[in-house]
Each structure stands twice: as structure tokens, then as C-alpha cells.
Amino acid sequence: MHVLLPRTLEEALEMKASAPPAVPIAGGTDLMVELNFDRTRPQAIMEISRLPELNVWRRENGTFSLGAGVPYSRIVRDLTEFRPLVEASRTVGSPQIRNRGTVGGNLGTSSPAGDALPVLAAYDAEVVLAKAGGKIRRLPFAQFMTGPKKNALAPDELILGTRWKVVRGPGSFSKIGTRNAMVIALASLCLVLDEDGRSVRVALGSVGPTILRAPDAESFAARAMETAGVWRDPFGPLPTRVIEEFGERVAAAAKPIDDVRGTAAYRRHACAVLAQRALRWALDDRKLTGAR
Amino acid sequence: MLIKARINDEWREADVWPGASLLFFLRETLGLVGSKNACEQGECGSCSVWLDGELVCSCLVLAAQAHGHEVRTVEALATDDRLHPVQEAFIQTGAVQCGFCTPGLIVAVADLLEHDPRPSETIIREALAGNLCRCTGYAKIIDAVKIAAGRMQK
Ligand SMILES: Cc1cc2nc3c(=O)[nH]c(=O)nc-3n(C[C@H](O)[C@H](O)[C@H](O)COP(=O)(O)OP(=O)(O)OC[C@H]3O[C@@H](n4cnc5c(N)ncnc54)[C@H](O)[C@@H]3O)c2cc1C
Ligand code: FES
Ligand code: FES
Numbered sequence: 001m002h003v004l005l006p007r008t009l010e011e012a013l014e015m016k017a018s019a020p021p022a023v024p025i026a027g028g029t030d031l032m033v034e035l036n037f038d039r040t041r042p043q044a045i046m047e048i049s050r051l052p053e054l055n056v057w058r059r060e061n062g063t064f065s066l067g068a069g070v071p072y073s074r075i076v077r078d079l080t081e082f083r084p085l086v087e088a089s090r091t092v093g094s095p096q097i098r099n100r101g102t103v104g105g106n107l108g109t110s111s112p113a114g115d116a117l118p119v120l121a122a123y124d125a126e127v128v129l130a131k132a133g134g135k136i137r138r139l140p141f142a143q144f145m146t147g148p149k150k151n152a153l154a155p156d157e158l159i160l161g162t163r164w165k166v167v168r169g170p171g172s173f174s175k176i177g178t179r180n181a182m183v184i185a186l187a188s189l190c191l192v193l194d195e196d197g198r199s200v201r202v203a204l205g206s207v208g209p210t211i212l213r214a215p216d217a218e219s220f221a222a223r224a225m226e227t228a229g230v231w232r233d234p235f236g237p238l239p240t241r242v243i244e245e246f247g248e249r250v251a252a253a254a255k256p257i258d259d260v261r262g263t264a265a266y267r268r269h270a271c272a273v274l275a276q277r278a279l280r281w282a283l284d285d286r287k288l289t290g291a292r
Numbered sequence: 293m294l295i296k297a298r299i300n301d302e303w304r305e306a307d308v309w310p311g312a313s314l315l316f317f318l319r320e321t322l323g324l325v326g327s328k329n330a331c332e333q334g335e336c337g338s339c340s341v342w343l344d345g346e347l348v349c350s351c352l353v354l355a356a357q358a359h360g361h362e363v364r365t366v367e368a369l370a371t372d373d374r375l376h377p378v379q380e381a382f383i384q385t386g387a388v389q390c391g392f393c394t395p396g397l398i399v400a401v402a403d404l405l406e407h408d409p410r411p412s413e414t415i416i417r418e419a420l421a422g423n424l425c426r427c428t429g430y431a432k433i434i435d436a437v438k439i440a441a442g443r444m445q446k
Contacts, residue, residue, distance in 0.1 A: 003293060003310045003356040025354055029334055032352040035311050036332040045310070047357050073346075094422020095400070097334055099346045100353070181421030182335065 004046040009053035009130070012158060015046060017132035020155035022046040026054075026069055027100035029093065030109045054104065054161065065128070065163040068104025075103075084122065084190050088115045088173040094182050104159045107144070110151040113206045117145065118190040119173055121203035121211040123164035129157045138163070141211070148209050169193035170285035172278050175205075176270045178261075186262045187270040189250070191278035193286070198222060198231050202275060207267045208255035214275075217249035221279065234286035243276050250275035297358045299324070300368040308355050315339045317355035318365060326366040326395045330424075337423035338396035340403075341365045347403040349422070366395040369402060378402050381440035382433070389427035397423045401437050405444055411437070 004022055006012035015022060022044035025031050034040040048054060054069030057079070064082070066075075072089035076098065080086055092098055092115050106114040107127060120127075120141045127144040129137040131154070141162075145151050153159065171192035177183030188205035200221040202214045224242040225231050256267035295317060296305035306321045313332070318324045318341070328338035332351045339350045342364040343357075350363075369376035378401045381387075388394050397420065404411055404419040411419065416437050425433065 001310045003354070005356065005359070025357070028352045028354055028357065029349075032313060032354065033333045035354075036313060036351060041311070045354065045356075047354065049357055093334065094337065095403075095419055096337060096340060096347055096349045096422045097352075100348050181418065 001042065002044050004044055006046065006048070006051065009051050009158075009160075010132075012046060012048055012051060013130060013132040016156050016158060019044055024048045024108070024158060026102045026105045026108070027071060027097075029097050029101040030105055048158070049100075049102075057161075059166075062166055063163055064166050065161055066103060067161040068107070068159045069102050072098035072101050072103075082119075084119045084171040084173040084192060085116070088119045088175075088188075088190070091115055091173075091175050091181075091183075091185075097182075103162060107151065107159055107162070108153070110145045110147075110149050110210075112148050112208060112210060113185045113188075115173070115175065115185060115188060115205065117141075117211045118188055118203040118205040120162055120164070121213060122171070122190040122192045122201045123167075124201070125162045125164035127162050128160040129153060130160045131157045136160070142213070145210050167192065167194040167196065169195040170282040170289070172281050174274050174278060176274065184261065187254075187256075187267045187274065189271065189274040189278055191275070191282060193282050195231070198226065200225070200279075202250055202253075202278075204250070204254055204271055207271055212253055212255065214250045214253035217246055217253060217275065220249055221246045230283070230286075234283070238283060243279055246279055247272035247276040293356060295355050295359050297361055297363055299363045300365060310356060312355045313351050314341070314343070314353040314355050314358050314363070315350040317358070318350060318363070324365055324367055328392055328395055330392060334422075335424065336393070336396070337400060337420075338393050340396040340399040340423065342399070342403065347400060366399050369398065376402065377443045378405065378436070378440045381436040381443065384439060385432045385436040387428060387432040387436040393423060393425040393427075397425065397433060401433075401440065404437070405441055409445060410441060413438075 023042040024046045026049050054067045056067045058065045072092050075089040103116045106116040126138045173190045175185045175188040185206040187207050190203045192201045200218045204212045228238050229236045251268045251272040254271045256264040258264050293310045330336045330338040334349045334352045341350045400423050
């Protein structure tokens with residue numbers, strides 16, 4: 001085994017092109033566990049945690065680009081505008097894990113329990129991939145993550161980061177687990193309201209082979225809000241039955257399994273509860289901000 | 293591979309297997325055995341150190357990632373004849389039983405108090421979520437944090 005130490009993204013992509021089996025290491029919070037327990041023995045490891053090009057974010061024409069190497073603790077501190085992302089980042093591991101772990105690593109691992117992933121799915125984010133020679137690929141999140149720990153990253157590519165269109169409106173991330181910290185989600189949910197598009201977006205984590213959107217529940221809620229006039233008037237009441245049915249429809253989108261962390265039935269139930277809470281929070285937030 | 297890092301204000305270098313963790317480098321190569329190895333999977337925090345000023349689990353850092361960088365370990369906290377206020381507070385409240393979690397907790401608490409000199413109990417609990425103790429039940433540890441915070445204010 002050997003370690004490659006590129007100093008720039010360009011160098012890193014060149015190295016990837018000439019030695020595709022080199023496994024990148026960013027925060028190491030997933031990869032080191034594999035190494036320490038002898039579950040993987042790559043021929044080469046490439047250190048990318050300090051590549052300046054991955055440690056940045058940028059706003060451009062109404063979109064936001066987040067570099068793959070930005071650790072969770074910096075997201076929590078500096079990107080407060082993106083509340084669901086901050087809430088998700090804050091639930092990752094412990095301070096030690098958040099100081100190192102990155103969204104790029106979460107994407108690289110592509111675990112259905114990755115906490116940043118439902119947020120990216122609900123943001124309709126695209127994943128930006130690069131290879132040597134300035135070649136860039138942008139994949140919608142759903143095309144990037146293809147299954148549990150499976151994604152479309154090619155061996156000669158690196159994840160540059162992720163990009164999404166910034167939408168106006170409230171949103172949240174919530175997660176069910178056995179503890180308030182250091183816990184792998186049993187079920188997680190991100191809800192985002194898009195005031196201008198008058199749409200509701202919901203993504204579920206840990207309840208299927210990949211991150212799941214709930215399109216039927218999404219359009220149901222958006223239509224019900226239209227009918228009740230809630231998009232125009234945040235104080236217009238939305239019938240309780242609508243919120244309940246929204247929860248049921250979100251739960252119907254889940255494809256949970258029984259495992260050591262919980263049963264499929266409990267996970268499905270948790271999705272309904274999370275969805276109802278998230279919608280109520282969003283509606284309350286709109287009352288406070290006047291649907292700004 | 294030859295790793296050279298600035299550890300507790302002193303440049304140290306040694307040869308390690310390229311897949312070795314920073315924790316292994318510190319303990320097994322340099323003989324700095326203050327940082328403990330209890331889980332090697334980021335769960336327990338007993339290997340906590342500072343890498344370029346950030347609190348990290350050294351078992352989850354590749355030694356090569358520290359090459360050319362600054363590491364501070366629990367060994368740096370006491371001076372020749374004086375313990376760090378966090379260490380003193382741990383002794384005073386009886387926050388140490390078997391002591392295996394202690395170095396990691398001392399480092400995590402020192403890090404917390406550097407960032408937030410007057411943490412509330414909620415903040416203390418959240419900040420220490422990544423440090424497990426199998427003996428004390430945490431109450432004495434939280435008492436120690438409060439005492440240390442008070443002393444460090446003065
Ligand atoms: C104690 C503990 C608690 C945890 N708790 C949580 C939690 O609550 N929620 C959660 O979601 N996760 C959790 N994790 C998992 C982990 O912290 C996250 O998945 C994190 O986002 C990984 O980021 P990293 O930078 O450390 O990844 P690394 O370990 O460096 O990399 C992970 C994978 O991604 C690849 N990779 C990384 N960056 C790139 C890139 N730019 N281009 C291409 N490939 C890349 C690597 O090759 C590797 O395969 C926890 C881990 C531990 C040890
Ligand atoms: S030994 Fe590193 S966290 Fe347990
Ligand atoms: S004192 Fe024994 S583990 Fe904490």
C-alpha cells in the first residue's frame with residue numbers, strides 16, 4: 001500500500017487518471033474504520049482532505065455549490081441559511097466526527113442512512129463529478145446514488161461537490177434513533193417547501209435501498225395547500241385530516257426492511273410521524289415569516 | 293512511509309505502515325501512550341487529539357494526513373509541575389475511575405472550554421457525546437467541567 005499526497009485538484013485528478021484504484025480519503029470517518037478493521041486493503045490511498053478546490057462553497061445565479069471537502073462543523077457554523085442541511089449536519093456523530101466528516105464522504109459512501117443525503121435529494125441537488133482534462137459530469141442525486149453503498153462514481157473521477165437551486169421557503173431535517181447523538185438513523189426525513197414553485201418536497205433516509213422521494217405525498221400536499229388557499233395566506237387553516245393523510249402517503253413511499261436497528265413496521269410508522277411533524281413545523285414557520 | 297509531524301510543539305519523524313492511523317503513530321511509534329485505543333471506530337473518543345487545532349479522533353486520521361501538520365495530545369496539557377485545570381477538576385470530583393476514557397475526555401473538555409468558556413449543561417452533554425465512559429455515569433465528569441470552567445474564568 002502507498003499514499004498519494006496531491007496538492008491541487010488537478011494533481012489529484014491526474015493521479016486518479018493514472019492510478020484509478022487509488023481510494024480517496026477525505027475526513028476518513030468511514031474509510032479509516034474499514035482500514036482499522038482490515039475490511040479493505042487498497043493498493044493506494046489518496047489524501048484529499050486539504051485540497052483547496054474541495055473546501056469551498058459558491059453562490060451563482062440562484063444556485064449554491066458546496067465543495068465535497070467542507071466538514072459538517074463548518075456547515076453548522078457558516079451555512080445557517082440552509083436549515084435542513086445544518087440540522088442534518090448537526091446530527092452527524094459527535095464533534096470529533098463533524099470536525100472531519102464531509103458531505104463528499106457521505107456521497108462517496110452512499111449509505112441509505114447518510115444524513116446529508118435526504119437533504120440533497122429534497123434540494124433536487126446534482127452531484128458534480130470531475131476527471132482529468134477538465135471533464136465535468138453533473139448527475140441528479142437520484143442518478144448518482146443507485147443503491148445501498150452504490151453510486152455512479154467512475155474509478156477515474158472525484159466528487160467535486162454538490163449543487164442545488166436555492167429555493168425560498170421553510171424546511172427541516174429530522175431523524176429517529178435510539179440516542180440524540182452518535183446514532184445511525186432508523187428513519188430520517190427532509191421536507192422542503194418551495195414558495196415560488198408552490199411545491200412540497202419530501203425525502204426519506206434509512207427506509208429503503210436508497211434515498212426515497214415521496215412524489216404522491218408531495219403533490220397531494222401541494223394541491224391541498226392550493227385548495228385551502230394556504231400558499232397565499234399562511235394563516236389559512238389546512239385541515240388536520242390533510243396533514244394526517246400526508247403522513248400516510250409519505251409512509252406508503254417507504255420501502256423499509258427489518259434489521260438490527262428496527263422493524264419495517266416501526267420504520268414506516270416513524271415516517272408518517274416525521275412527515276406530519278415536518279409539515280406542521282413548515283406551516284408554523286410560514287406563519288412567523290409571512291410566507292416570505 | 294516516513295511521517296514528519298509537529299507534535300506538542302516538537303517536530304517528530306518516524307517510519308510507519310502507510311495504512312496506519314495517527315493513533316497508532318502516536319502510541320506505537322512515538323511512545324505517546326496518553327491517547328487511548330479502545331474502539332478504533334470513532335465511537336468512544338478515548339483517542340481524541342487536536343489536528344491543526346481541531347478536535348478529532350486520532351484513530352480516524354490516517355497518519356499520512358498529519359504529515360507536515362500540527363498535532364496536540366493530552367500530554368501537552370500539564371506543564372512540568374502543574375496539571376491543567378481540567379485535569380485538576382477531574383481529580384477533585386472523582387471523575388476518574390478506571391481512567392481509560394479520561395485522557396480523551398480531558399482533551400474534549402479542554403477543547404470545549406477553549407471555544408465556550410461558560411457552557412450550559414446541555415452544551416456540555418452535546419459536546420461530550422463522542423466520549424464514552426463505562427464507569428462513572430458521567431455525573432462527576434459534568435461536575436468537573438463546571439468546576440474547570442469556573443476556575444479558568446479567573
Ligand atoms: C462514530 C461515527 C459516527 C457517525 N455518525 C454518522 C451520522 O450520524 N450520520 C451520517 O450520515 N454518517 C455518520 N458517520 C459516517 C461518516 O462520518 C459520514 O458518512 C461522513 O460523511 C463521511 O465523510 P468523510 O469525509 O469522513 O469520508 P471518508 O471516510 O474520507 O470517505 C468515505 C468514502 O467516500 C469516498 N470519498 C470521499 N471524498 C470523496 C471525493 N471527494 N471524491 C470521491 N470519493 C470520495 C472515499 O473514498 C470513501 O470511499 C459516522 C461515522 C463514525 C465513525
Ligand atoms: S479509539 Fe478512536 S474513538 Fe475509540
Ligand atoms: S473511568 Fe472507566 S471508562 Fe471512564
